Amino acid sequence: MAQQFPYTYYACCINASSSASLVQKRSSHTTTADEEDEDRTFDPRSPRANYSLYPLEHLLYCDDCQQIRCPRCYTEEIVAWYCPSCLFDVPNTQVRTEGNRCQRNCYNCPICTSPLQVNPLEHSSHLAPESSNGASYFLGCPYCNWSSLDIGVEFAKHTGITAQLAKLKTARQSQAKKEREERAENTDSNDNNALNERPTRDDLFSNLKSFYKDALSSANPVNPLSFDPTLYNSPPSVTRLMNLYAPPSVKRAKAAKPTPMREAHSTSEGLLPLSPVDEDMSIARMAQAGWDSLSSTAQRSQQQHPTTKFVQDLWPAQTRLLTRRAKRCATCRHILTKPDSKISSTRYRIRILALDKVPRLSIRALSALHTPHPSFPISVSSTAATAPRFEYENLRPGVMVQFLLTLHNPLFEPIRVTLGTPAVTPGKLASRVTVLCPQFEVGANTDVWDEALNSSTTLSSKGKMQPGDGPVQAEAGKVWERGRNWTSVVVEIVPGFPGGAPTGIVPRTAEEEEELDEEDTVVEVPVFVRFEYEYEHPDAAVFEKMREEEGARVKEVPEMGRQTREVAFWTVLGVGRVAGR
Amino acid sequence: MSPDLESITDTGNKISRRAQITGTANITLGGKTVIQSDVVLRGDLHRLPQRKEDGTMERTPTAISIGRYTVISSGCVLRPPGRNSGGTWRYYGMKVGDNVFVGPNTILSSASISSHVHIGASCTLGDFSIINSNVKILPGTVVPALMVVPPGVVLGGQPARVVGELGEGWGGGGNGVGGGEEAWTEGGELRELVRAIR
Numbered sequence: 001m002a003q004q005f006p007y008t009y010y011a012c013c014i015n016a017s018s019s020a021s022l023v024q025k026r027s028s029h030t031t032t033a034d035e036e037d038e039d040r041t042f043d044p045r046s047p048r049a050n051y052s053l054y055p056l057e058h059l060l061y062c063d064d065c066q067q068i069r070c071p072r073c074y075t076e077e078i079v080a081w082y083c084p085s086c087l088f089d090v091p092n093t094q095v096r097t098e099g100n101r102c103q104r105n106c107y108n109c110p111i112c113t114s115p116l117q118v119n120p121l122e123h124s125s126h127l128a129p130e131s132s133n134g135a136s137y138f139l140g141c142p143y144c145n146w147s148s149l150d151i152g153v154e155f156a157k158h159t160g161i162t163a164q165l166a167k168l169k170t171a172r173q174s175q176a177k178k179e180r181e182e183r184a185e186n187t188d189s190n191d192n193n194a195l196n197e198r199p200t201r202d203d204l205f206s207n208l209k210s211f212y213k214d215a216l217s218s219a220n221p222v223n224p225l226s227f228d229p230t231l232y233n234s235p236p237s238v239t240r241l242m243n244l245y246a247p248p249s250v251k252r253a254k255a256a257k258p259t260p261m262r263e264a265h266s267t268s269e270g271l272l273p274l275s276p277v278d279e280d281m282s283i284a285r286m287a288q289a290g291w292d293s294l295s296s297t298a299q300r301s302q303q304q305h306p307t308t309k310f311v312q313d314l315w316p317a318q319t320r321l322l323t324r325r326a327k328r329c330a331t332c333r334h335i336l337t338k339p340d341s342k343i344s345s346t347r348y349r350i351r352i353l354a355l356d357k358v359p360r361l362s363i364r365a366l367s368a369l370h371t372p373h374p375s376f377p378i379s380v381s382s383t384a385a386t387a388p389r390f391e392y393e394n395l396r397p398g399v400m401v402q403f404l405l406t407l408h409n410p411l412f413e414p415i416r417v418t419l420g421t422p423a424v425t426p427g428k429l430a431s432r433v434t435v436l437c438p439q440f441e442v443g444a445n446t447d448v449w450d451e452a453l454n455s456s457t458t459l460s461s462k463g464k465m466q467p468g469d470g471p472v473q474a475e476a477g478k479v480w481e482r483g484r485n486w487t488s489v490v491v492e493i494v495p496g497f498p499g500g501a502p503t504g505i506v507p508r509t510a511e512e513e514e515e516l517d518e519e520d521t522v523v524e525v526p527v528f529v530r531f532e533y534e535y536e537h538p539d540a541a542v543f544e545k546m547r548e549e550e551g552a553r554v555k556e557v558p559e560m561g562r563q564t565r566e567v568a569f570w571t572v573l574g575v576g577r578v579a580g581r
Numbered sequence: 582m583s584p585d586l587e588s589i590t591d592t593g594n595k596i597s598r599r600a601q602i603t604g605t606a607n608i609t610l611g612g613k614t615v616i617q618s619d620v621v622l623r624g625d626l627h628r629l630p631q632r633k634e635d636g637t638m639e640r641t642p643t644a645i646s647i648g649r650y651t652v653i654s655s656g657c658v659l660r661p662p663g664r665n666s667g668g669t670w671r672y673y674g675m676k677v678g679d680n681v682f683v684g685p686n687t688i689l690s691s692a693s694i695s696s697h698v699h700i701g702a703s704c705t706l707g708d709f710s711i712i713n714s715n716v717k718i719l720p721g722t723v724v725p726a727l728m729v730v731p732p733g734v735v736l737g738g739q740p741a742r743v744v745g746e747l748g749e750g751w752g753g754g755g756n757g758v759g760g761g762e763e764a765w766t767e768g769g770e771l772r773e774l775v776r777a778i779r
Contacts, residue, residue: 057750057766084731084743087713114725114740142707143725143740322731322743337749346715346732348749355750375767376774377684377702378617378654 005392005577006363006403009053010354011042011570012070042570044524045427053572059354060336062329068354068569069329069336076325080341085115085319087343101318105161109141110299110314116141116148118158139316151312162318169315173200201305208270215261282309326350359407359415359442359531363573365390366402366490392576395523397497403575404480405435405527406488409442413533416441419489420528428520429578430496435527436476437489442531445485495523495578521578530568587779595778597655607641611649611679613775621658626672644672648679648696650771652778656686662708662726673709680771684720691724695732697752699767715768717747 043049051072060069067073081090083102094103107116116139137155139148148154155164177200264271286294286309293310300306302317326338338350367390395401409415419438425431480488498521587597592612600616602608604624616622627644644661653659663672676693683689684702691710694700698712701720706712708726716730719737730736735745752768765774 055748057753058748060749082731084734085729087729087731112740113742115728117727141725142727143723322734327749343731351749353750353753355753375699375701376682376765378652378778 005574006365007574008056008361008363009044009572009574010056010059010068010358011049011052011572012054012059012068013052013072041422041426042526042528042572043426044526044572049572056355056358056360057353059358060327061352061354061357062332062334062336063352063357064332064334065329066565066567068358069327073330074327074336075330076327079324079326079339080343081321081323082343083319084322089341089343090321095321100321102321103162103318105159106319107139107161107316108302108319109144109146110302110316111146111311112141112144113302113317114141114143115319116316118155118161119147120158121149121154148316151314165316173202204267204270204272206270207268208264211264211269285310356410358567358569359409359411359417359529361405361407361527361529361571361573363403363405363491363575365392366404394579395495395576397495397578400492400494401575403491403493404488405491405573406486407442409485410445411533412444412446413535414441414444415531415533417487417529417531420530421491421525425496425523425525427524429498429523431523431525432494432496433525434492435489436492437479440479440487440489442487443482443485491525493523493525493575495576498578523575523578525573525575527571527573528568529571530566532564532566534562534564536562595775604644607644609643609646611647611651613649613772614647615652615775615778617653617655617657617778619656620653621660623658623660626661626663628672628674643674645675645677647677648681650679650775651677651681651683652771652774653683654685654687654702657683658688660688660690662690662692664708678714680769682767682771682774690726697768715747715751717751717767719744 044053052070054070058070060074061067062069078092081092081095081100082088083090083104083106085102085106086104088102088104090102105118108114109116118137119140121136121138137158138153139155139161141147153165153168155161157164267273289310293312295303295308295311295314299311299314300308303314304317308314324339324341324343327336328334329336335350336352337348340347340349405419407417417440419435421433421435421438423432423434425433480490482488587595589595590610590612592610594610594612594614594616596602596610596616597618597620599618600620600622602616602620602622602624604627607624607627608622610616622645624644628642630639630641633639645659647653659675659677661672661675663670665671673692675689675691677689677691678694678696678698680696681694681698681700683700684704686702687700687704687706689700689706690708691706691712692708694706694712695714695716697714698716698718700706700718701722703720704718704722704724706718706724707728710724710726710728710730712718712724712730713732715733717735718724718741719735721739722737722741723739724730724736724741728741730741731743733747733751734743735747736742737744747768752766752770765771
């Protein structure tokens, strides 16, 4: 999906410390490359960067590690399973036995995937006077108007659809088997016997499953992972124990030699032999019914048997369950988020967001008074509608543009920020970047009322000039504007020339044109953000209290009280796209 | 929207004069809600009042009720869901929660939309669909009739399916105001957006 400019991404796991430890075990030479990574400028173009850039809303924060945590460096634990359609909780045990499908009346349309509804079959006597066996419900799709009547399925009750469908399916399968037998008798072909023995798909699956189970149990008679105490009495378990304490060389030699296993080679073992009669039948059916009767790949993937060829044979799919998951830091195992297990509540018991711990960076063009929020496509005020819009999609190469970088501080302590950018952005489009004020302070996120009450004193704009026509003169080394918990600085960016040289001077060859990707015209600025703040150590208050109680006995103050904490991370600012030729 | 085309009610609702609202008596607005121009609110499609036990007719039921800090962008149509029941066509009430943003040119016929829902532009929400809280609906999505959308998901496609989950920080980050930056985020509090719309 095309991201709208301007945007900010936060980098996490850029030196892939967690994966590096895994790599170390296998090959030693890669570690040096990882160490080098730490000092290098973060390149948003590198193929690896795709996996480490996230919007701030998606990131968590670990208080113990004092680091941002992304999906690559936290682990997930399933708190609850639930059906997205009926919003019922499914207990873990049921998920284990029945699979991750809703066992109630939730089904998805086999044609278009939208949820199916159980509808009463009204005037059933009028439409189908013959079907007087009490069937009066059907599954209908409100989107594509598919109905279970298309495949000849009716229900007697509106509840317990799953059981009714299973019954119908087995009935249908046995009927199909019978038909095939009859046909085989009529055709009087040579592979008569083979057809008669032909089992259903479910039978085949259970045959194959039991075959593999037998094969596995015969291959290694004692499961080395089971800790059944009764097993210690048997001779194989004794050998297993002996193996455990044997020298490692012996063990390795044994593990390296797996016993070869035989594959299934008959229908009783779960093998499905190709039958020419069936293939001929389906070809004839295709020729008769045409393209429209064939199911699409997406539809087949929804089916229990992905070889379903015809739309007529598509079966409604049970709704897949969703999960709610708690997240843990992968390094220190602390819980970062834990949602309420109840589906109805959207609250979290624990939730440590990067949003609350790390300053938020946002960038916009200095000349644009108002930038419409990409997800709120409305004109907010009449002045904004008439004001000239800054065209982020249309930056001119070689022409300096001033951007305003604003940092919001979510912390309750003021922070000192140091920004670092490469002078020239990495990648083919080498843009020059200058942060006019790379070191500044951002105020604490105190009560909103503080600002309202003494707005005249806290709001001071140092480097700001009167906005007039033409480029505004921003003073180097001074912040542009400052508020309660935010500070803006000016960033000057000279977008590079796509392809290296200015157009017109050196005519580009066709090869160079081809080399330029659409992505190569995007101006992305990597920014290293380092901030530090002083904070009250949580134990300090306890210590003070203890000292009061104990009197003069405790004199020495350990490293407590005010402490400085330092956090650093890379971000990527997407400021726009250089105009096409 | 220019100032002369808008009226502000006692409870702070901002309603465009170019909105087409029928059956005003059957529409409840929670206050601080924005109805932009060319929005169609079909308040006339309400459930028929029932005769009470004592023989008197009950009050006309509410057709559309909208919560606080909800923004209905221009060109939207809010049409209460209806269905054929017992041989007659009946309409049912429609509820929209707080801090809901509805993008331009979207057609809503849902039975209920909970709070903190962000609906993109040009969507269609079918009759009796139920959208739970904290849901993002991508632009151009068609939600089939009667679909139930679980909380905390991203919905997209035609027909709509769950295409992703929202991050834990969804709706957050809008607390810092200033620096010319907007203080509202998707799924967050829309108070500042409502205040900014003039």
